[in-house]
Amino acid sequence: MKSARDHLMFVLPLMVILIGIEFFIVFDRVTQNYEEKLKSSYSILVVARKKIDLPTFKKIDDRIVDAETMKRKDIARIIAKEMRNASGNEILKSLPYFYSIHLNSFLRQDEIDGIEKKLMKYPGINRVETFGDSHNSKYNLFVFLKTLFWSFVLLMSLVSIFLIIKQMEVWHMAHRERMQTMEIFGASMMLRSGVLFRMGIVDALTATMLSSGIFAILKYYWVPNSGIELFMQKRDLIFEPADIAILLGISMTIVIVAVINVAMISREIRE
């Protein structure tokens, strides 16, 4: 009974950390696509009196990666249709140049405002349209949710780390005398902490299996019936076999750090 409780005291906080990390991995994987789409669909419209090539745009701001020229002839033809007494060529002559500017990443509104100012200072540019409001609100909501989720995972991890530290203190109290006696009789650190390592490894394996099990159940039983379209479409991304290795690696690292720490603080101090 005592032994089961000792294991649980370490397995549970370890599981909370692993579940938090796996949630983050899954969330990140599922939303990565969406984020990419948001980034790539965003562009700034530039209206200029003269032709401007991509290197010039890059000189204005190095975050500009592409400048797509909008076809002026097509625009002129459409206008000419509307205006019966004007020829297409005349319209084309007086028509400014239109560019759709793409950036290397999705920037904050203040950064986009900075680029807008730089573009407006460039001679020949008449107008810049950043379409900030509608696009930003979508992206900001997305970033807000992601940050909120991150904060939650971080908070849970901090609480769990605190619980693991408490458990390390329990280990220290329970094993100090044994470890010190073994040290007096010449046992190496590995031998002294062997019991803790064995216990920790069992706990790490248990926590990894339970956490992976929870996600496997979510993937195969909950998601198909959840009605959440995003999750149903991306079901394959929700839990991958490789995640077990990541979780096992993390839990083993936590165990090794915890046991070495206990062994170090329990060692004899040569005065």
Next chain:
Amino acid sequence: MSNVISASRLTLAYDGGRKEIIKNATFQIKRGEFVFITGPSGSGKSTLLKSLYGALIPKNGTLMVGGLNLNDISKRKLQELRSHMGIIFQDYKLINEWTVEKNVVLPLMIAGYSTDIQQTQAQKLLRHVKLTEHANRYPLELSGGEQQRVGVARALSKNPFLILADEPTGNLDEYSSNVIWDLMENANSQLSATVVVVTHRIPNIFNTPYRHLIIENRGIYEVR
């Protein structure tokens, strides 16, 4: 005969060297000797013993044990040295979660002996200290005298060249004390182990004039 322990102008101190317990002590203990080191409470008997198994680094002077200089011994060498020593404590220092048998073979386990050898040696030692029937019991189920016999069996398990005992009968009644002293005399005479006992008083049981050192006023002096 060669020296197992050799101290020259040895100074031992605590608190980062500020509190000197033993000062400028010089003495030697030869292979196979049985030596009592006595002194009043707080005179530094346990401190001296701690320095002999390397838990306390000398402040000044040199201290050689088993041919190794304990002033600047590496962790690995110290582990090796300790694995050839038998140490007996007043508070037994048994591992309460382990059975008597497992406690007895701790030094063999550390040295990596096979389970078969450990079991054979445990049976032999438990027979020697008359605790065969307690092999599978736990230390806290035994009396103080029995626990100390387990401690002695553990100290003898690897045929140590040196046995260090810190007030081994300090918590025991007269009968149990006599059993422990018998066991230690046997270890000295039959296994040729060097035995160093620190105690506040030499028990009456010892008629043989063993060598006796006394700690007084931070010095170590020969009594006989």
